[in-house]
Amino acid sequence: MTDLPAAPARFKDLCLDAVDHQSLADWWCAALGYVRRGSPDGTEPPADWPVPVVDPDGAGPLIWFNQVSEPKTTKNRMHLDVTGDPERLLALGATLLRRPDEDIHWHILADPEGNEFCVFAPTE
Incomplete structure (x- = not known):
């Protein structure tokens, strides 16, 4: 078997931009059965920070919802x-x-x- 070099990149997360990123994160949680991922230190992040959501079964990718000003x-x-x-x-x-x-x-x-x-x- 030939040793192939590692790929130059690997898929990490999926990110979606949204004007109302909080509501869109909640909508996709309801649609996919995902849940919001808590912050590592247990504190509530500011409302304008990106919202990470995860598949509670660990099968799907992590999705980030980022606030943007333009629709x-x-x-x-x-x-x-x-x-x-x-x-x-x-x-x-x-x-x-x-x-x-x-x-x-x-x-x-x-x-x-x-x-x-x-x-x-x-x-x-």
């Missing part, structure tokens, strides 16, 4: 793909952008701040 104005260049129930996500406050059709077999939704994401049916 989203164009299509995402990167987006999340999730497995789930689009109707439940719509009931939580997502917006339907596109239903499955002859070209795609998944739903395209947007979170409350307009970030697009794809929803695939669970596989058994």
Whole structure:
């Protein structure tokens, strides 16, 4: 076996910018079953600090929600793909952008701040 050099980078976390990062963090926690990660020292960080959320089972990536002053104005260049129930996500406050059709077999939704994401049916 050949020893290959280590990759120049490794995936660490996912970060999403949001005008109301506190609310968007809570929305994604409800959508994914994530929870807010407490601070290492147990203190409450300032409200404008990034909000980290984690999968309580440890299966998914750490997601950071960063406060920005400008709203989203164009299509995402990167987006999340999730497995789930689009109707439940719509009931939580997502917006339907596109239903499955002859070209795609998944739903395209947007979170409350307009970030697009794809929803695939669970596989058994």
